[in-house]
Amino acid sequence: MTDAAIVVSNLRVVRGGAVVLPGLSLEIARGRVTGLLGPSGCGKTTLMRAIVGVQIVAGGTISVLGEPAGSRQLRSRVGYVTQAPSVYGDLTVRENLGYFGRILRAGPGAVDRAIETVGLAGFGDRRVGNLSGGQLARVSLATALLNEPEVLVLDEPTVGLDPVLRRDLWKTFRVLASGGATLLVSSHVMDEAERCDELVLMREGRALATGTPAELLQRTGAPSIEGAFLSLIDSAAEATR
């Protein structure tokens, strides 16, 4: 794959004495929505943190848009939404986005557009600390949409959202990707897999399999992505036996 936005090779990360990623290699295609699926604790967040350059890595390399991950040039080209909403609870939605917008040099109208996109129109002047968990997550997501980054790394962005909103957000992701953005979206909910162009199935710090949802179903003969995941785990266990 030559047209990769993110190239990870032999990435090794150790956290608190435990090896989280023993030597991960994978590529994330440009302009597509890639789903990073796997159980909680398999290293998804660590991988994402390494891609956006806030994780100390023990070895290996990551290049994002041709630059080493975390380099200065990437800071306005890569957007990151953490799993726990990271916004200021004592400010309003608009104040939060206004601040991050100034840091990101977002154009005029970007704040209103981002609020609209995440379905929070009418909530602009509400204090973030008084919002529900799902609304909080959307404020956090809106922050990353302010400057229309080329690469968007989203850590479980749809957890706890109602189905209608989830569908709308996935539509938004698709619109962003068709505009040329590269999206890496993690989830531990397998039913979100079918919405992705590409999938990376992760377990215990390793990529079990990569490919389009259709390819993975065909390769394993399973009826669902969850089934494909299980059969891949079984055959991996078989191989080491």
Added chain:
Amino acid sequence: MNANNTAATAIRVLGQLRRDPRTIALLLLVPVVLEVLMKLVFYHQDRVFQRVGVPLLGIFPLTSMFLVTSITMLRERTSGTLERLMTMPVGKLDLLLGYGLGFASLAVVQGVIVSLVAFGVLDLQVAGPKWAVVALAALNATLGTAMGLFVSAFATTEFQAVQFMPMFLFPQMLLCGLIAPRDQMMRGLELLSDVLPMTYAYDALVRVSADGALERKLVLDVVILFGAALLALGLGAATLRRRTG
């Protein structure tokens, strides 16, 4: 360094404070209450109040700002917003300068209020210009802000952060000349006090209150206080990490 990022951060910090009126009230009132208490404690020994009253105009605001700001960066870190900012095009020093500016503007108000009360109500006398005392009170509060931001880099919990107040500030209060003249201390302690910023805060305020002349040594004190505040912010920025474990 980037003025846009610094200004945006200062405005954001002030916006957060605005939502917390009780903290603003405490910041503005606590130094006043303490100064009034000193007046009452030394009500029958006015000479003592006149001697320590002016230096405390600087030291009380310094302490309260130190406490507040030593918690703020910790909050930024635990809320995840620092990690998010570290992925964005913003310098670490921009952030700390923004925090410093935001709190410093509050420090000016704090310095003005406590000085007005001391001069207007508590009958505190100074030989030098009163505006110089106000300015020094504000500068000291700014120094407290900068030192608080610096030490908060070493705290991972609120419990640790509040302990830094007695750890960093109490020794400085004991050694700055307020309790005992520095030249009558053990030589080692006197040398130690030479490198502690509060010594220069105390010296400057004593100079203004006692001889009144804005002489060269006072200018030197002020330069040292400014330098210490900038150094603390710089060190604070240097200890922030974009990458963490």
